[in-house]
Amino acid sequence: MKPILDVDNLTRIHGPGCPACLDVTGPEHDTNICRHCGSVVAVAGASFRLHKGEVLGIMGESGSGKSSLVKMLYFDDKPTSGQATFHDEGHAHDLFSLNEAQQLRLRDTRMGMVYQNPSLGLNFDISAGGNIAERLLMSDELSYRVIREKATALLARTEVPPARMDELPRNFSGGMQQRVQIARALSTGAPLLLLDEVTTGLDLSVQARILDLIMELQEVTGVSMLVVTHDLGVVRHLTTRTIVMKYGRIIESGLTDQILEDPQAAYTQQLVSSAL
Amino acid sequence: MAYVAIRGGADAIKGSSRLMDAMRAMGESAPLELDQIERQMPLLHSKVLSEGSLYHPRLASLALKQSLGDSLEAAFFLRAYRSTKPRLGETATHDTRNMRVIRRVSAAFKDIPGGQMLGATPDYLHRLFRFELMDEGAERFDEITRDWLGNRPENDTALTFPKVLDSLREEGLLAPLENSDETPFDITREPLIFPVPRSAQLATMARGETGGLLALAYSNMRGYGDVHPTVGELRVGYVPVMVPHPVTGKPMEAGEVLVTECEIVAMFEKSDDGAPVFTLGYGACFGHNEVKAIAMSVLDRAISVAREKGRIENPSEDPEFVLLHVDGIESMGFCTHYKMPHYVTFQSDMDRLRAAQGKTEEATDAPR
Amino acid sequence: MHPVDTMGQTREGAEYGFAFLDEDAKRELRRSIFKAVCIPGHQVPYASREMPIARGFGTGGMQLTLALLGPDDACKVIDQGADDSVNAANIRNFFALTCPGVTGTLRTEEASVIQTRHRIPELPLRADQILVFQVPYPDPLVVVEPNAAKRRRMHGRADYARLWVKLYEDMVAFDEITISHRYPTRINGHYIIDPSPIPRFDVPKLHQADCLYLFGAGREKRIYAVPPHTDAVPITFNDVTFAVENFRDKATGKRHCCRRCGADDSFLDEFLDDDGARVFQCSDAAYCDMRLERLEAAE
Numbered sequence: 001m002k003p004i005l006d007v008d009n010l011t012r013i014h015g016p017g018c019p020a021c022l023d024v025t026g027p028e029h030d031t032n033i034c035r036h037c038g039s040v041v042a043v044a045g046a047s048f049r050l051h052k053g054e055v056l057g058i059m060g061e062s063g064s065g066k067s068s069l070v071k072m073l074y075f076d077d078k079p080t081s082g083q084a085t086f087h088d089e090g091h092a093h094d095l096f097s098l099n100e101a102q103q104l105r106l107r108d109t110r111m112g113m114v115y116q117n118p119s120l121g122l123n124f125d126i127s128a129g130g131n132i133a134e135r136l137l138m139s140d141e142l143s144y145r146v147i148r149e150k151a152t153a154l155l156a157r158t159e160v161p162p163a164r165m166d167e168l169p170r171n172f173s174g175g176m177q178q179r180v181q182i183a184r185a186l187s188t189g190a191p192l193l194l195l196d197e198v199t200t201g202l203d204l205s206v207q208a209r210i211l212d213l214i215m216e217l218q219e220v221t222g223v224s225m226l227v228v229t230h231d232l233g234v235v236r237h238l239t240t241r242t243i244v245m246k247y248g249r250i251i252e253s254g255l256t257d258q259i260l261e262d263p264q265a266a267y268t269q270q271l272v273s274s275a276l
Numbered sequence: 277m278a279y280v281a282i283r284g285g286a287d288a289i290k291g292s293s294r295l296m297d298a299m300r301a302m303g304e305s306a307p308l309e310l311d312q313i314e315r316q317m318p319l320l321h322s323k324v325l326s327e328g329s330l331y332h333p334r335l336a337s338l339a340l341k342q343s344l345g346d347s348l349e350a351a352f353f354l355r356a357y358r359s360t361k362p363r364l365g366e367t368a369t370h371d372t373r374n375m376r377v378i379r380r381v382s383a384a385f386k387d388i389p390g391g392q393m394l395g396a397t398p399d400y401l402h403r404l405f406r407f408e409l410m411d412e413g414a415e416r417f418d419e420i421t422r423d424w425l426g427n428r429p430e431n432d433t434a435l436t437f438p439k440v441l442d443s444l445r446e447e448g449l450l451a452p453l454e455n456s457d458e459t460p461f462d463i464t465r466e467p468l469i470f471p472v473p474r475s476a477q478l479a480t481m482a483r484g485e486t487g488g489l490l491a492l493a494y495s496n497m498r499g500y501g502d503v504h505p506t507v508g509e510l511r512v513g514y515v516p517v518m519v520p521h522p523v524t525g526k527p528m529e530a531g532e533v534l535v536t537e538c539e540i541v542a543m544f545e546k547s548d549d550g551a552p553v554f555t556l557g558y559g560a561c562f563g564h565n566e567v568k569a570i571a572m573s574v575l576d577r578a579i580s581v582a583r584e585k586g587r588i589e590n591p592s593e594d595p596e597f598v599l600l601h602v603d604g605i606e607s608m609g610f611c612t613h614y615k616m617p618h619y620v621t622f623q624s625d626m627d628r629l630r631a632a633q634g635k636t637e638e639a640t641d642a643p644r
Numbered sequence: 645m646h647p648v649d650t651m652g653q654t655r656e657g658a659e660y661g662f663a664f665l666d667e668d669a670k671r672e673l674r675r676s677i678f679k680a681v682c683i684p685g686h687q688v689p690y691a692s693r694e695m696p697i698a699r700g701f702g703t704g705g706m707q708l709t710l711a712l713l714g715p716d717d718a719c720k721v722i723d724q725g726a727d728d729s730v731n732a733a734n735i736r737n738f739f740a741l742t743c744p745g746v747t748g749t750l751r752t753e754e755a756s757v758i759q760t761r762h763r764i765p766e767l768p769l770r771a772d773q774i775l776v777f778q779v780p781y782p783d784p785l786v787v788v789e790p791n792a793a794k795r796r797r798m799h800g801r802a803d804y805a806r807l808w809v810k811l812y813e814d815m816v817a818f819d820e821i822t823i824s825h826r827y828p829t830r831i832n833g834h835y836i837i838d839p840s841p842i843p844r845f846d847v848p849k850l851h852q853a854d855c856l857y858l859f860g861a862g863r864e865k866r867i868y869a870v871p872p873h874t875d876a877v878p879i880t881f882n883d884v885t886f887a888v889e890n891f892r893d894k895a896t897g898k899r900h901c902c903r904r905c906g907a908d909d910s911f912l913d914e915f916l917d918d919d920g921a922r923v924f925q926c927s928d929a930a931y932c933d934m935r936l937e938r939l940e941a942a943e
Binding site: 286469606 | 736763
């Protein structure tokens, strides 16, 4: 299997930082706040590989650093240190050494993001179709007819009724907003999709439909995904491999089935048993 | 036959200008002397000085006279005049500790070093008409003057005072003053490109329009903001202007300017070393204009709060929102320009509306 | 020499120097003009001085014109296409007062510098002519992004997708692009400018012209340029044509003509005559007069 994303020793510290930060935080110290300088160690030395067509889960409680990790990969935040390489169309992009224009170009055309809060991923002041159109325009599609057709097809694929595509997403239900976000994320045929707690806060029945939709889309398009969640159900449903994070560190990783059936780390055991 | 209404504009302008002049001259009143404006309407005059941001008292009076008393227009005269003048030099930073104070109050302390000095203020006057002023003669002015001067204590000499806030600094309640040698941002020579330094923020507000500053500051005071100011010290007085001697370079006094200065103290925050301290907002302007100085100091604090927190929660904390909208000459000008002809753009608007209506009609007429 | 600051002013303007502004200010303006020409379409910030006319009345254009004018120039000022509208007359008076030696002219072909508000003259301009626009809003992105710092970055990256989204939303709602004037126009393949409130009719005149176009925004303190022989393309979709005002009579389907000179190729002012009838007339007064003269000469 070929890699699409290699994350190497990625670290994010909020605050001034000091030489002791990494030594006095982490699961063994039961904190991610440095007692010397007060900095918050959000992510420390995270390394992993995502393969083409793979769905990798990142699991942990809130504050574990899982969202911070994907935020950096989508350029919403800058790492304190570390690297990430995005393998795309024969190029190996060293993500954090690209200039801002190059980063945004990748983000707008070759990566997709679905946020927990739809207002982050969508512009609520333009129509659902307009939100899709924006991504298509960013990738230099300049035919109105083509944009319109593609937007219609994408929204149909994510089960947004065509009759509603010219309405503002602010008037949609939470589930429908997520479906528009997914359509937008998929619109440019990006090979990498980042999903951050996409079903959190939705009704159970709506959650199930969204997860089924993501599964179907993944099977059809073969897109690689990073799925950030605190929900074991999501991990079980979507992912083949999973990383478990606590206090900014990756404490366990492996096949999802294995982790759920036979967790090694005490923390993972707690997580799994609490869900049962 | 008239071509279009706008033809003949040149004649219309000439006529309008003559009528403006006639409005002043017609009737029974004697021509206003510049002195009268400066002496008897000093607060209006002050407003023009500060908003025009050119300290030229005599031209400020002329501006008020020529603009028929419109303070925005009058300030505009000074600004436009300034555009014709080269900048010959820069003074060093002026210390308002050297101010010859005519009024000074603190809302923070009852007793301040040197004492409070109420000076001339309408703050505690009842706004009741004194109808006898409707008809007063020169003798009455003489009488008032004699009365005031005659009752003054002999040794009433001009005084300078220490700053109230210095004592707070000594006690560590307020962060020490950073002595910045940075050349201040010159808003008359550089456009504001955000983010801008605090010196640009202060300079922009120092020539801002009183009402504009007040409205934005008031929004913060009322609840769209969180400054909660205490007036540490408000002082009004004459600051000596020190200009470097052209040959020796030594600072020499070239005159003095009337300045209002306000320092507000706001609730405390963590300082760099972790200990909480009070925070400061600063306001100052030419002339005697206390509302402007206070409003400015509140806005200075509000913008700084947002800068420190890294997020803007209220309009009055947004440097772009505040600084780009408080200038009276720019906002008044743009508001006025809407009276100019917009025939071409409106023609264009009609064309688009007709086209869009046409499409809608086609759609409704089309057979189903 | 700078004029002496005296109070014995007898005539309005008499004590001001040539072209009003002090020489340093003019030098700075010329430097900004060079920069604007070198980076076509880029908004160059400059320290806009206060003019003795109000912001919004063309102070940006005036500063450019004052920095350009020398005593040998011939200057024309138009507003809404006409030399005689109040604002144009007012600005021309100011130039006459402060720029001794400069010839004022009403003829487009005679002018070396033309200052305009809302129109480009119908007569194509030559390489030795400069058209100075008065600009109220220099930044086309302001409709999609209120924050100036963000807009600057968007321009740098040529990140204009959100402008096109506006066009998309227009097409969805009206099946038409409804931008009537100030039509966003891409210069030299990168920067998109606000070409000032000229009608769409005038936008094609910006493309590959012989003359220099300069834009001055006084209140917003920006200068930008469309140099000669530069691409200027109104933004649209590949399959949606950019349409200019057509002045077509809805009933007959024919284009209206100027009732004065009979022109059928000019931008027209539409108004009601004293009898309440709808009539059309050239908005460019100099063009209309020139045609009339030629018609009379031909007779």
